[in-house]
Amino acid sequence: MLVFSLTAALLCLFSMGTIKGTIQAQVMDESRRDFSSQISLAQKQLSSANLADSSQYQQLIGNLASELQNNGSGNMIGVYLMSGDDSNIDEKTFVPVSTEPEYTNLISTEMQNDLQSDSDDSIYYQAVNIAKSEKGTPGAILGSTISSNGIGTVKIFALYSYQTQQQALLQIQFNMLVSDVLLSIAIVVIIFSVMRSVVKPVQDVAASAETMASGNLDIRVQVNRQDEIGVLQRSFNEMADSLVQKIDELEKAGDMQREFVSDVSHELRTPVTTMRMAADMLSMHKDGYDATTRRTVELLDGQIRRFQEMLADLLEISRFDAGYAALDLTEGDVREPISQAVEQIASIAETKQVPLNVHLPNMEVLACVDARRICRIVRNLLANAIDFAEGRPVEVRLAVNRAMVVISVRDYGVGMTASQCERIFDRFWRGDPSRARTTGGTGLGMAIVLADVRLHGGDISVRSQMGKGTWFLVTLPRNPENGPVNVAQAPIRFSAENNGFCTVGGFGIADNGFSDYLTGEPNVGKGRKQ
Structure with missing residues (x-):
């Protein structure tokens, strides 16, 4: 619309300039024609006059000036007659005559000289500004010469005013300007209305799409068009209905799958428990069996144990x-469930010859936690680390401040x-499916770790590099009732500046004894809260 407005303004200025030039040309032509006819009339009268003395010459000149003034066009202000013989000023045959002496000074010396040297009776034109107001009025002086045997050469000048034409031009320009403004406003309104009729429905569809993306699947758009916009509106509603239907189907399938898994897991607990009891009985007497049978009993016991763990997961x-x-x-004390997890996994680490360094x-370190879940978090992380440690050490450390603990x-x-790190918490995903899983993993351990951490309002982050190992930091609030943790205030955290093993902070206890982690109040003068 801005481009259109600028174009309209330029066209308006060009049109006004063209009209002004046309009117000026017409006025000049009219003035020339009128002056030419007056010159012809004066030449005839002067040629037919039979004069005896200079007094009659002067009277003729005066009458001629009055007649030219009367016969001229309505915009002729004055007529000026001067002798064209300046060779001897004292012998001039008549005194200059003017019908409007006030503007005699508008006749320039240059124009008089041009007439003096002219021998073809040409008409000369000079634009002037008639001082009738502060800004003046445009006009023109036209000059030419006539000749007589008795008088000689006579210079004739006529002053024309273009005030009427100027007023008409100003009125036309004003009308054009007003018309241009009104037309521009009308076109802008029309364009705005048309664009709004096109853009508004699209904006409504876009807003509805954003609302649907935010989770409101019940949003629909009103179908009020029969053109392509209407097709878009109907298509959006049909897409929304189809999406809701698919989501409902997926949710139903998911519910059925979860119900199936839950039912099967519960139903299998009884037979697996019976199998566990039978395997335990066989294990108690395995020393009396031959080597083959004894190995079979050991395999049976291990697989049933793994089956039990899978059902539990x-x-x-x-x-x-x-x-x-x-x-x-x-x-x-948070250290207790961590120590329990280390004890439970120690035999597996010893079997795989992986040193466990616990610091x-x-x-x-007091905190409000679910000790069973904390133990499971650490146990699953250790089991995963032992599987991929390849005989190298596995470290367990603890960092604490007034609000959080980091395992x-x-x-x-x-x-x-990096792509494997993104999927490590997916269910049934394994970084290397071909690796032997001596720990009896089900592919659900890391998913359970993530769920337990989030249930506490905590956060878990991981950094890993090929050939250099993997590092997990589990950040938990010391009091979950205070809300989720802010990792940026954790006693130790991974640096955001790179994807390596750089950390901010350190291990150990910070501010542990200076304030109550439950209330935030200073512990000075109080015993420790039990």
Whole structure:
């Protein structure tokens, strides 16, 4: 619209300039024609006059000036007659005559000289400004010469005013300007209306799409057009209906799958428990069996144990999916569930010849946590680290401040790529499916770790490099009732400046004894809260 307005303004200026030039040309032609006819009339009268003395010459000149003034066009202001013989001023045959002496000074000396030297009776034109107002009025002086045997050469000048034409031109320009403004406004309104009729429905569809993207699947657009916009509106509504239908189908399928997994897991618990009891009985008497039978009993016991762990993981996942998982918060020393997890996994680490280096503070670290879930988090992380440590050490550390605890589990094994790190918490995903899983993993351990951490309002982050190992940092609030953790205030965290193993902060206890982690109040003068 801005381009259109500028174009319209330029066209208006060009039109006004063209009209002004046309009117000026017409006025000049009219003035020339009128002056030419007056010159012809004066020449006839002067040629037919029979004069005896100079007094009659003067009278003739005066009458001629009056007649030219009377016979001229309405915009002729004055007529000026001067002798054309300047060779001897004292012998002039008549005194100059003017019908409007006030403007005699507008006749330039240059124009008089041009007439003096002219021998073809040409008509000369000079534009002037008649001082009738502050700005003046445009006009023109036209000059030519006539001759007589008795008088000689006579210079004739006529002053024409273009005030009427100027007023007409100003009125035309004003009318054009007003018309241009009104036309521009009308066109802008029309363009705006047309664009609004096109853009507004599209904006409505876009806004509805954003609303749907935010999770409101019930949003629909009003179909009020029969053109392509109407096709877009109908297509959006049909797409929304189809999307809702597909989501409902997926949710139904997901519910059925979760229900199936839950039901199967529960139904299998009884036979697996019976099998577990039978395997235990066989294991108790395996020393009396031959070598083949004894090996068979050991394999049976291991696989049943793995089956039990898989059922436990499936049941736990089904609880998370159903929204039944809940924390059993108790205030206690965070070091205890970490130590329990290390003890439970120690035999596996020894079998794989993986050293476990545990570095915990030498004073208790109180926090409100679900000890069973904390133990499972650390156990699953250690099991994953041992699987990929390739005989290198696995480290467990703890960092604490007034608001958070950070559990660190790091191995120096094969490591992972960036794309593998993104999928490590996916269910049933394994970084290397071909690797032997001596720990009996089900592919659900890391997914359970993530669910347990989030249930506490915590955060888990991972960094890994091929050939250098993998490092997990589990950040948990010391009091989950205070809300989720802010990792930026954790006692140790990965640096955001690179994707390597650089960290900010350090391990150990910071501000542990200076304030109550539950209330934030200073512990000065109080005993420790139990």
